[in-house]
Amino acid sequence: MPERAGHQGSGPHPTLVIRGGTVIDRGGERRADLVVAEGRVAAVGEGIAAPRGALVLDAQGCVVAPGLVDLHTHLREPGREESETIETGARAASLGGYTAVVAMPNTEPTLDSAEAVRNVAELAASATTEVAVAGAITVGRLGERLAPMAELAELGVRLFTDDGAGVQSAGLMRRALDYATGLGVTLAQHCEDTTLAGAGAMHEGAWSSRLGVPGTPAVAEEVMVARDIALVRATGSRIHFLHLSTAASVDLVRRAKAEGLAVTAEAAPHHFTLTDGCAAGYDPVFKVNPPLRPQPDVDAVKAGLADGTIDAIATDHAPHAPELKDLPFDQAPPGMLGLQTAASLAIDQLDLPLATVLALMAWQPAAIAGLDAAHGGEQGGPIMPGAPANLCVIDPSARWRVDPAALASRSRNSPYGGWTLTGQVRHTVFRGEPVVIDAEAQR
Amino acid sequence: MSPFPTHLLSIDDLGSEEITEVLRVTDSFAEVGRRTNPKVPTLRSRTVATLFFEDSTRTRMSFETAAKRMSADVLSFAAGSSSVKKGESLRDTVETIEAIGIDAVVIRHASSGVPARVAGWVDHCVVINAGDGWHQHPTQALLDLYTVRQALGGGDVGMARFAGLRVAIVGDVRHSRVARSQISAYAAMGAEVTLVAPSTLLPPSLEGWPIAGVSHRLDDVLEKADVVSLLRVQSERGSGEFLPTLREYTAGYGLTSRRAAMLPPGALILHPGPIVRGVEIASDVAELPASLITEQVSNGVAIRMAVLFLLLGQGPVGGGHHA
Numbered sequence: 069m070p071e072r073a074g075h076q077g078s079g080p081h082p083t084l085v086i087r088g089g090t091v092i093d094r095g096g097e098r099r100a101d102l103v104v105a106e107g108r109v110a111a112v113g114e115g116i117a118a119p120r121g122a123l124v125l126d127a128q129g130c131v132v133a134p135g136l137v138d139l140h141t142h143l144r145e146p147g148r149e150e151s152e153t154i155e156t157g158a159r160a161a162s163l164g165g166y167t168a169v170v171a172m173p174n175t176e177p178t179l180d181s182a183e184a185v186r187n188v189a190e191l192a193a194s195a196t197t198e199v200a201v202a203g204a205i206t207v208g209r210l211g212e213r214l215a216p217m218a219e220l221a222e223l224g225v226r227l228f229t230d231d232g233a234g235v236q237s238a239g240l241m242r243r244a245l246d247y248a249t250g251l252g253v254t255l256a257q258h259c260e261d262t263t264l265a266g267a268g269a270m271h272e273g274a275w276s277s278r279l280g281v282p283g284t285p286a287v288a289e290e291v292m293v294a295r296d297i298a299l300v301r302a303t304g305s306r307i308h309f310l311h312l313s314t315a316a317s318v319d320l321v322r323r324a325k326a327e328g329l330a331v332t333a334e335a336a337p338h339h340f341t342l343t344d345g346c347a348a349g350y351d352p353v354f355k356v357n358p359p360l361r362p363q364p365d366v367d368a369v370k371a372g373l374a375d376g377t378i379d380a381i382a383t384d385h386a387p388h389a390p391e392l393k394d395l396p397f398d399q400a401p402p403g404m405l406g407l408q409t410a411a412s413l414a415i416d417q418l419d420l421p422l423a424t425v426l427a428l429m430a431w432q433p434a435a436i437a438g439l440d441a442a443h444g445g446e447q448g449g450p451i452m453p454g455a456p457a458n459l460c461v462i463d464p465s466a467r468w469r470v471d472p473a474a475l476a477s478r479s480r481n482s483p484y485g486g487w488t489l490t491g492q493v494r495h496t497v498f499r500g501e502p503v504v505i506d507a508e509a510q511r
Numbered sequence: 512m513s514p515f516p517t518h519l520l521s522i523d524d525l526g527s528e529e530i531t532e533v534l535r536v537t538d539s540f541a542e543v544g545r546r547t548n549p550k551v552p553t554l555r556s557r558t559v560a561t562l563f564f565e566d567s568t569r570t571r572m573s574f575e576t577a578a579k580r581m582s583a584d585v586l587s588f589a590a591g592s593s594s595v596k597k598g599e600s601l602r603d604t605v606e607t608i609e610a611i612g613i614d615a616v617v618i619r620h621a622s623s624g625v626p627a628r629v630a631g632w633v634d635h636c637v638v639i640n641a642g643d644g645w646h647q648h649p650t651q652a653l654l655d656l657y658t659v660r661q662a663l664g665g666g667d668v669g670m671a672r673f674a675g676l677r678v679a680i681v682g683d684v685r686h687s688r689v690a691r692s693q694i695s696a697y698a699a700m701g702a703e704v705t706l707v708a709p710s711t712l713l714p715p716s717l718e719g720w721p722i723a724g725v726s727h728r729l730d731d732v733l734e735k736a737d738v739v740s741l742l743r744v745q746s747e748r749g750s751g752e753f754l755p756t757l758r759e760y761t762a763g764y765g766l767t768s769r770r771a772a773m774l775p776p777g778a779l780i781l782h783p784g785p786i787v788r789g790v791e792i793a794s795d796v797a798e799l800p801a802s803l804i805t806e807q808v809s810n811g812v813a814i815r816m817a818v819l820f821l822l823l824g825q826g827p828v829g830g831g832h833h834a
Contacts, residue, residue, distance in 0.1 A: 277714035280623040280646030280691060285715070349631070350624025394602040396622030398644070 081501040083110075085118040089127025089461060092423050093134055093450045094431045102132060104457040107500035111453055125495045125505060127461050133426045134448050135167025135197075135458035135496065136411060137433040139256075139334050140231070140310060140382035142403065143169070143199070145191060146184075147176025152387035152478045154188070157407070158195035159511075160385070160476040162503040164407040165429075165493035167458035168198035168447045169385075170437050173209070174232040180204035180215040185223050196496075196503040196511065198447065198458070200439055202227040205244050205255060211236050214244060221251045226438030229256035231310055232357075234292050236262055241296065245305035254436065256308040257296050259317070260358065264288035269398040271344040271359040279348065281397060284359055286314040293317045297324045297331065306330035308436055311384050313339045313358040315368030322377040332436050333372070334382035337413040338404055340369045342483060352393045352400030353483050356386070359402075373428060374420060380433040381425075383410045387479035405482040408475050413484070415464055415491030422464055430460075446499075461495035468492050468507075476509060515821045518630045518638040521647040522695035530699055531670060533817050534657050538666070540816035543580065553824045554583035560608055562588045563619040563641070569784065569808070570641050570651075574617045577815035581824070586613065605629050609636050615823050617641045623688075637822045645686050651783050652692035654814040656700065658806045659738055662779050673700035679732045681707040681764055682742030682791055685714050685753075689783045690742055694722060707732050707764065711753040712744075729764050733773040740781040741766060741791045757790050766792045771799060779803055 084104040091100045091112065103111040103119065118124055138161065144152035154171075161169045171188060173179030179188060185201050192199035203220040207213050209230040217228055228248060234257055235241040241257075248255045265288040270276050272283025293309060297320060300307050312318055312333050324331045338356055343363050346354040354360060372378040386403025393400050414425045434440040434448025441449045446456035470487045472480040496504035503510055515532070516524045525533070543549050559578040561571050571587070578585045588608065608616060615637040618626045623644030630638040642648040659676075660669035678697050684690040684706050697704050698721035706713060706725045713725065726732050733739070749757030761767075766780065771793075774780075780792070780802040788794045797804060 272715045274716040274718040277716040278691075278719065280644050280688060282645075283715055350627050391603075396601060396620065396628070397624045398622045 083119050083122040084497065084500070084502060085116065085122045085124045086127050086132055086459070086461060086495070087118070087124055089130045089132040091132045091451050092426055094427065095450045097423060102451065102459070104459070104497060104500050107457055109451060109453055109455045109457050112451060123502065125461065125502060127495070129465060130461045130463045130494055131422055132451065132459060132461050134430040134434070134451065135460050135498065136165045136429045137437060137439060137447050138166050138169040138383050138385065138407065138410070139380055139433045139437055140336070140384045141169035141171055141407065142174065142386045143171045144175065144387055146187065150478070151389045151392070154191045154195055154199060156476060156478045157385070157387070158192070158197045158199065159509050160405070160407040161197040162496045162498065163476055163493060163507070163509055164409070165411045165460035165462060165496055166197050166407060167460065167496065167498045168200060168434070168437070168439050169407070170200045170202050170227055172231045173202050173204040173229065178204050178208050180207050180209070182216070182219050182223060185220055185225060196498055196509070198439070198498070200227070200437055201225055202229050202231070202256065204228065205230045205235055206240065209233055211240065214240070214247060217247060217253065218251055221253050225253065226443065227254050227256050227308070229258065229310065231256065231258045233262070234258045234260045238295055238299065242299050242303060245299055245303045245307065249303065249305040254306055254308050254438070256310050257292065258310050259289045259292035259296070260284070261288045261291050264291065267398070268359070269355060270347050271361050273344060273362055275344045275347060279350070281347070286316065286361065286365070289314055289358055290316045290320065293320045297329065300324070300329050300331060309333040311336045311339065311358055311382065312369065312372065312378060313361050314365045318368045318372040318377055322372065325377065332379045333377065334380040334433070335369045335373060335378045336382060336384040337406055337410045338483060340366055340373065341413055341417045346483065347397070350397045352395065352397050353404065353481050355397060355400055355402045356384070356404050357402035370418060373418060379428070380436060381410060381414055381428045382433065383407050387477050388481050389478070390480055393481050403481065405472070405475060405477050405479060407477070409470060409482060409484050409489070411462060411493055412468070412489035412491045415462070416489045457497050457500040459497040460493055462491065463494045464491050466490070466492040466494070518626070519649055519818055519822060520626050520630060520638065520640045522649045522652050522692045522699070525699065527699045527701070530653065530656065530696060533653055533814070533821060534660060534670065536817040536820060537657050537810070537813045540820070541810070541813040543816070544813055550580050550582060552582045553820060554578065554581040557615070557823055558584045558586060558613040559615045559617065559819065560586040560588060560613045561617045561641070562608065564625070565619050565621045565642070567619055567642065570619060573811040574641060574815050577812045577819060580812070581816055581819060583819070586611070601625065601628065602632055605632055609633050615639060615819065618643070620644065639818060639822065642688050644688060645691070646688050647692045648688040649692050650811070650814055650818055651689050652696040653818070654807055654810045655693060655740065655781055655783070656696055657810050657814055658781065658803050659779060661806065661810070662803055673697070673702050676702040676737050677735055678702045678704050678738040678740060679707050679736040680704060680740045680742065681729060681766070683712045683744050683748060684708050684742065685712045686745070687742050693740060694720060698722070705732055709754065709760070709763065712748065729770060730773065733770055734775065736774060736778055738779045738781065739766065739774065743783065743785070743787060744791055746787070761790050765790060766796050768793055768795055771796045771801070774801070781807060784808065
């Protein structure tokens with residue numbers, strides 16, 4: 069581009085100056101401008117002059133932070149491209165401030181082979197966010213025999229999960245934890261005992277009883293959290309708990325951490341913003357797994373986020389094409405969109421300092437996913453010269469109204485349609501490229 | 512009185528005044544049913560569609576007979592014979608049906624909440640719930656109330672008897688849309704409802720339910736029951752998950768001759784049908800004069816005529832039912 073000719077270097081993207089913001093990373097908070105060139109942070113400091121030809125991104129009143137990392141994204145490709153593709157999901161992620169997402173393996177086919185993992189990596193090569201593949205723990209996620217975890221770990225897979233289902237067999241889970249420990253990878257469990265969950269379509273309680281909808285009791289989650297904590301204790305392994313949703317689950321994790329076990333956990337925005345009563349009108353947009361819970365559970369999840377029991381906010385972004393969400397409540401697939409609303413909900417609905425929200429959404433999940441510098445990755449690290457330029461710029465006081473039809477996802481199943489939220493992702497920089505400017509996707 | 516609701520999705524849409532009105536209007540239509548030519552022109556040029564995604568010959572015939580006796584045109588969509596199948600969205604199906612220009616759709620579906628969803632999608636058409644999942648079956652509860660009122664003297668005399676009436680609802684409350692409607696209906700009219708069931712066949716939570724109590728022993732309840740309303744226990748409940756066997760259920764909760772003899776004089780026995788004789792009720796008990804099972808079926812048509820009338824019959828054709 070002629071107007072930018074002459075800027076130092078000849079990388080594919082213009083030199084950027086992010087001006088006027090407050091930088092927050094794990095090292096703390098300070099007023100600073102940033103220069104980004106050739107995919108890296110070139111300079112950090114107050115009152116930096118823009119190099120000739122640089123693109124200036126205004127960050128007045130904004131927070132400049134490491135790009136967000138989502139531990140839990142369903143991109144649907146391959147197999148369910150009518151609901152989402154890697155391209156559309158990545159765009160939604162960029163708009164949500166994410167510079168990396170962990171793609172769940174419950175695609176068709178399941179991501180349980182080197183071929184399947186390579187395929188997603190190739191499809192994601194030009195995406196606007198880093199797509200880290202999570203591999204399946206068991207072949208086909210059937211819970212019967214171990215997937216080739218070593219082979220997938222060779223390809224860089226750091227997180228393994230049968231998400232969508234929990235590994236039902238305690239015996240197989242114990243072997244999986246043992247095997248994972250040897251490989252240095254982390255297992256992530258979707259805690260749901262199927263014998264207790266049955267055909268449950270919402271939280272089992274006062275609302276499900278009144279509505280006549282089969283319920284999933286809280287204990288279906290809690291027995292597997294408790295079981296896996298016992299297995300971690302017995303094997304000396306490490307585990308990550310996906311989408312904790314009940315008060316007792318949070319408490320089990322709190323006690324496991326106090327005991328010194330290598331346990332981490334995430335919670336989804338819908339579990340700290342919505343309750344089971346939302347399903348009173350039988351709209352499947354409020355159907356999700358684990359289900360929305362009553363207020364005391366919502367309060368417990370918030371408390372867990374506040375006191376460090378829960379390490380990460382993860383979206384469980386689960387697109388479903390409109391025709392699937394028009395099915396009767398008990399037949400519709402569970403899941404909600406989350407990538408474009410998560411940061412705003414965390415800022416708006418959690419009474420937490422911004423630095424805590426960013427810890428929960430950027431550097432802590434980066435470490436759990438093995439995407440941080442300690443694992444050879446480029447996510448979540450401190451913002452300093454030489455650091456990879458994966459950044460987000462958030463205006464914590466901007467207000468916006470959620471319109472599901474305007475979201476970048478191929479699907480429309482956001483339960484937040486009509487909500488006005490305070491806090492908006494303004495710019496996202498991925499590997500030095502401004503993929504979102506002023507809340508608009510650039511490609 | 513508040514206007515009659517636009518749709519009939521749940522008994523909870525009705526208060527005691529609306530229920531009373533339904534029962535009074537039913538009196539008139541019951542009279543029509545006794546005529547040689549049991550037909551009135553009330554719904555001439557109106558179209559009523561029955562959309563049954565779940566088999567129920569009895570309820571569908573009852574609604575269709577009611578609509579025909581009111582001179583409505585009747586369309587019958589049976590899910591098995593129409594294009595409704597897995598993969599086609601419910602919304603498409605309903606939009607197709609509404610495009611035909613019907614005035615009321617009577618819906619039966621195995622999934623709770625379908626009538627409520629459909630009511631949210633239609634523009635001009637009235638939705639009547641003919642049974643959805645475990646949720647509600649409002650016309651069944653209304654015809655039960657009508658039948659009880661009739662047995663207790665009919666008219667205002669019968670109506671006045673609901674206050675303080677001791678009603679025992681016995682059986683699989685957990686999986687019963689009939690029970691959910693009955694409980695709301697009896698409670699709205701001032702009756703005292705006791706649920707009688709093994710713990711596994713009660714809903715997981717009874718928080719906020721308008722009931723007087725719960726019992727796990729039918730024998731304890733019978734001597735103080737004015738009405739015993741039995742629920743069907745599907746045979747699969749006896750496969751060992753909810754009940755060890757149906758035999759064990761019958762031993763604890765079946766209305767046997769011995770138990771029927773414990774009822775106070777004048778007590779009434781109801782069952783929404785179809786009866787599983789020998790499980791919920793002994794054959795000889797079902798034949799007792801106290802048993803109103805046959806009356807329930809015959810009152811079904813008049814109740815449904817009253818519901819159609821109150822939802823459709825009072826306004827001009829093509830919407831504006833409550834003008």
